[in-house]
Amino acid sequence: MLKEKRREQVLLRATEIFSEKGYYSTNVSDIIEKAGIARGTFYLYFQSKRQVFDSIIDTLLKEIDLRLKPIALEPGSPPPLEQLQENATRVLTYLLDNRQLTQILLQHAEGLDQECDEKLDGFYQKLADMIGSSLKHGITMGLVRQCNTRLTAYSIIGLVKEVIRQLISSDEDIADLDEVGEELLKFGLLGVLLTVPPHYRWIKGESK
Amino acid sequence: MLKEKRREQVLLRATEIFSEKGYYSTNVSDIIEKAGIARGTFYLYFQSKRQVFDSIIDTLLKEIDLRLKPIALEPGSPPPLEQLQENATRVLTYLLDNRQLTQILLQHAEGLDQECDEKLDGFYQKLADMIGSSLKHGITMGLVRQCNTRLTAYSIIGLVKEVIRQLISSDEDIADLDEVGEELLKFGLLGVLLTVPPHYRWIKGESK
Amino acid sequence: MLKEKRREQVLLRATEIFSEKGYYSTNVSDIIEKAGIARGTFYLYFQSKRQVFDSIIDTLLKEIDLRLKPIALEPGSPPPLEQLQENATRVLTYLLDNRQLTQILLQHAEGLDQECDEKLDGFYQKLADMIGSSLKHGITMGLVRQCNTRLTAYSIIGLVKEVIRQLISSDEDIADLDEVGEELLKFGLLGVLLTVPPHYRWIKGESK
Amino acid sequence: MLKEKRREQVLLRATEIFSEKGYYSTNVSDIIEKAGIARGTFYLYFQSKRQVFDSIIDTLLKEIDLRLKPIALEPGSPPPLEQLQENATRVLTYLLDNRQLTQILLQHAEGLDQECDEKLDGFYQKLADMIGSSLKHGITMGLVRQCNTRLTAYSIIGLVKEVIRQLISSDEDIADLDEVGEELLKFGLLGVLLTVPPHYRWIKGESK
DNA sequence: CATGAATGAGGGTTCATTCAT
DNA sequence: TATGAATGAACCCTCATTCAT
Numbered sequence: 001m002l003k004e005k006r007r008e009q010v011l012l013r014a015t016e017i018f019s020e021k022g023y024y025s026t027n028v029s030d031i032i033e034k035a036g037i038a039r040g041t042f043y044l045y046f047q048s049k050r051q052v053f054d055s056i057i058d059t060l061l062k063e064i065d066l067r068l069k070p071i072a073l074e075p076g077s078p079p080p081l082e083q084l085q086e087n088a089t090r091v092l093t094y095l096l097d098n099r100q101l102t103q104i105l106l107q108h109a110e111g112l113d114q115e116c117d118e119k120l121d122g123f124y125q126k127l128a129d130m131i132g133s134s135l136k137h138g139i140t141m142g143l144v145r146q147c148n149t150r151l152t153a154y155s156i157i158g159l160v161k162e163v164i165r166q167l168i169s170s171d172e173d174i175a176d177l178d179e180v181g182e183e184l185l186k187f188g189l190l191g192v193l194l195t196v197p198p199h200y201r202w203i204k205g206e207s208k
Numbered sequence: 209m210l211k212e213k214r215r216e217q218v219l220l221r222a223t224e225i226f227s228e229k230g231y232y233s234t235n236v237s238d239i240i241e242k243a244g245i246a247r248g249t250f251y252l253y254f255q256s257k258r259q260v261f262d263s264i265i266d267t268l269l270k271e272i273d274l275r276l277k278p279i280a281l282e283p284g285s286p287p288p289l290e291q292l293q294e295n296a297t298r299v300l301t302y303l304l305d306n307r308q309l310t311q312i313l314l315q316h317a318e319g320l321d322q323e324c325d326e327k328l329d330g331f332y333q334k335l336a337d338m339i340g341s342s343l344k345h346g347i348t349m350g351l352v353r354q355c356n357t358r359l360t361a362y363s364i365i366g367l368v369k370e371v372i373r374q375l376i377s378s379d380e381d382i383a384d385l386d387e388v389g390e391e392l393l394k395f396g397l398l399g400v401l402l403t404v405p406p407h408y409r410w411i412k413g414e415s416k
Numbered sequence: 417m418l419k420e421k422r423r424e425q426v427l428l429r430a431t432e433i434f435s436e437k438g439y440y441s442t443n444v445s446d447i448i449e450k451a452g453i454a455r456g457t458f459y460l461y462f463q464s465k466r467q468v469f470d471s472i473i474d475t476l477l478k479e480i481d482l483r484l485k486p487i488a489l490e491p492g493s494p495p496p497l498e499q500l501q502e503n504a505t506r507v508l509t510y511l512l513d514n515r516q517l518t519q520i521l522l523q524h525a526e527g528l529d530q531e532c533d534e535k536l537d538g539f540y541q542k543l544a545d546m547i548g549s550s551l552k553h554g555i556t557m558g559l560v561r562q563c564n565t566r567l568t569a570y571s572i573i574g575l576v577k578e579v580i581r582q583l584i585s586s587d588e589d590i591a592d593l594d595e596v597g598e599e600l601l602k603f604g605l606l607g608v609l610l611t612v613p614p615h616y617r618w619i620k621g622e623s624k
Numbered sequence: 625m626l627k628e629k630r631r632e633q634v635l636l637r638a639t640e641i642f643s644e645k646g647y648y649s650t651n652v653s654d655i656i657e658k659a660g661i662a663r664g665t666f667y668l669y670f671q672s673k674r675q676v677f678d679s680i681i682d683t684l685l686k687e688i689d690l691r692l693k694p695i696a697l698e699p700g701s702p703p704p705l706e707q708l709q710e711n712a713t714r715v716l717t718y719l720l721d722n723r724q725l726t727q728i729l730l731q732h733a734e735g736l737d738q739e740c741d742e743k744l745d746g747f748y749q750k751l752a753d754m755i756g757s758s759l760k761h762g763i764t765m766g767l768v769r770q771c772n773t774r775l776t777a778y779s780i781i782g783l784v785k786e787v788i789r790q791l792i793s794s795d796e797d798i799a800d801l802d803e804v805g806e807e808l809l810k811f812g813l814l815g816v817l818l819t820v821p822p823h824y825r826w827i828k829g830e831s832k
Numbered sequence: 833c834a835t836g837a838a839t840g841a842g843g844g845t846t847c848a849t850t851c852a853t
Numbered sequence: 854t855a856t857g858a859a860t861g862a863a864c865c866c867t868c869a870t871t872c873a874t
Contacts, residue, residue: 162366
C-alpha cells in the first residue's frame, strides 16, 4: 500500500536523524525536510513526533524479539548453549546491520522518560528471564555453576550492550565479528582466569 | 563560604530533578522552584541550565576518579586482584550512596549530545585502559587467560553498569551488597561454567 | 505572492513602531500586536527582531540610491547643477513622502550599534563622494570656488539631514517644499552673505 | 566633597562606555565594573541608569551653553560675525576636547526616547534662535541676504553637526582645526559658487 | 491526500533595581 | 556609607501542532 510505503520512508529518515541527534534535539522540521514531505503531511501519518520515535523503538524491539527463539529443551534439540549462541548471533547480526536503530536503542531511548524506560525495562526483563532460565537449566544439568541467575543474566546483557555500543560508535567496520563473538562468549563462559584457583577464597581472607 | 554553600544547594536540587526527568524535561523553573530561589538568582550561580548539568557530571566523574587508585605492582603490594576489587568496592559504594548522581550518569548523560558523549567516552576509555592494563599484567603473570584485553575491559564495564542500573532502578535497598559484589566478581573471573570443558570447541563444530 | 504581501504588512507596521519608539524600546510584542499576527508568525517572515530593522534600513537606503543618478558630464547633458538638484528633489520627495522611514534613518539608526553605523557610514560616504565629484568638476569648470570638497560634501549632507529632521519632526505639512528647496540651494550655493566682501579676510586680522 | 568626587568618577566612566556602546547596550554592570564600585553603591549616587545618562547630557548641554555668549549689538562691540565665530570656536574646541561627550550627544542621545528628544529639540531650538537672530540682524544691517532665517539657522547647525561627527568618528587627530573652521565658515558665508551668476535664475527656467 | 502558513504556550536568559548586612 | 546577593518582570525566540485551502 502506498500509504504504508510513505510512512516507512518517513520512519527511515527519522531513524537517521534520531540516531544522530537524539529525540529532543531532533525537530519535526528536520524530519520533514529530510523526508521531503510537508509539515501537514507528517501529521497525516503520525500523531506526534513522539509517536515516530515510539514506532521506531517498537519495531526494533519486535525485530529483536523475532530473533530470540526460546531455548528448546526437548530431547533431540540442539544443545542449549548452541541455541543460546544462535540467538545471540541472530540478534547481534541484526543490530550491527542496523546501526542507526541500535544507536537509538542504546544511546537515546534509555532515560528518555518514564514511559520509554518502562518499555525498555520490560524488554530487558524479558530478555533477562530468558537468559536466567537457560542459566537455571544449565545449573540443573550440571553445566553451569551455582549463581544468582538474575544478576548474571543482567551482567550478560550489560556486557553485550556495552561492547555493541563500542563497536557501533567507532565507525570502523567490525574487522572480525566472529572473533568478537568468540571473545564475548569465552568471557561469559570462562571469565578471565586461566585456571580456577584451588580454593575458592583466594583473593583476600574474606569471612564469607 | 556562603556562596559556595548556596551553589551546592542548587546543585543538589538540580540533581534530584535531573535524575528524575532527565536534562531536556527539566526546566530551569523546576530547579528554582525546588531550590526556593528566584530566577535571577539561579543565573547568579550558573551561566546556563547546561552548566548545571555539566557541573554535576564533572563532579561525579571526578569523584569516581578519586576512588580509582592505579594498581600497584611493586613487590610487597597487595595482590592486583585485591587492589582491583578495592577500587570496585570504593566506586560502587559511592555510586550506590549517590543514586541520583548515578542515575544521571547511566540514564541521562549518555546520548545527551556530542559534547557530553565525548566526555563520557573519554572517561570510560580511561577506565577501560586501566582495566586492560591489569588484564595484561594478569596474562603476563599467568593468572589471566589470553584474551582481547580491550574488549574484555569494556565487557567488564558494561556488566557493572548494567547491574548498577538494575540495583538503582529498583527502589529496594540493596539487601546484600557484598553478595552482589561477589557474584559479579565470580562471573567476571570464572564465567558461568562449572568446569572448563576438556576440549575447547565444545559448542558446535566451529571452523575457527 | 501572498507571502511577500504579508511580510510587507509586517514591515509596514514595524516601521510605524520603530519610527516612534526606536529599536530598543520596540518589542516584538508591539509589532505582532499591531500587525495582528501571532508570535510564531512573526518568525516565519523574519529571523529576528533585528532583521526587521535591517530590512527596513536596507530597503530605505536602496530606495534613496535608486533616486541618485550619477551626474552625466557628456556634452549635451543637462547642466550638472541641474542634475544635482534633480537628484536632491527626487530623494527629498521620497523622504518626505515616507516620514516614518526617514525618522528611523535620521533618529534611530544612527548610533544603534557598530554594524548599523558602518552601514550608514558607507552610505553617507558614497553620497559624499558623489557630491565631492560634482564639486571637483564644478571647480574645474570654474563654476565652484576652491574648497575642501570632502568637507564641503559632508557639510551639504549634514545641512540637508538637519533640515529634513526639522521638517519631519514638526507634524505640520510642509507648506511649500519648493521654497524649502530653493532656500537650501541658495544657502549652499551663495552662503548667507549678500555680497562678497572686497578683501577676503574681513572678519578679523587672521594671520592665515 | 568626597561624595561629589565619587559621583564624578562614575560619570566619567559611564561617559566612556555610553559613548562607545550607546545607552541601551550599556549595562549598569559595565559601569560599576569600570568605575570599580559595588552595585549598591551605584544606586547611592544615582537613582537609575537613566539618570546617569541624563546627567551627562545635561552637563554637556550646560557646558555648551556656557560657551555661547549672546551677540552684543551695542556700539563698540566687536562685529557680530566675529562674535559669532568666537562662539563657534569656543563650542567646537570644547566638543573636540571632549570627544566622548560629543559622541554621546550626536550619536546616542538623539532618538533615545521622547523625553530626551524634547530636551535636545529645546537646546537646538535655542541655538537656532540665536543664530536666527544674528542672521536677522545681519539682514537689517545689509550684510546678509534675505533668507528664511529659521531654515538657514538649522542648516548651519546641521552642517556643523555633521562635520563634527566626521571629525570625531575618524580617530585621526584633526590636523588643522583652523582650516576646518575656515572652510566651514566660507561655505556658510559664501556657499560654493565662485561668482554669483549675473541673473538669478541660472539653473533652469524656474518660474519663481 | 497534501500542503505550508499560522498558532501560542513555553523555554532560557538578561538586567535594572532592591535590601539585608 | 558600602556592599553584592537576591529579585522577578520582561525579553527574544523555538517548535510541536493545527487547519484552511
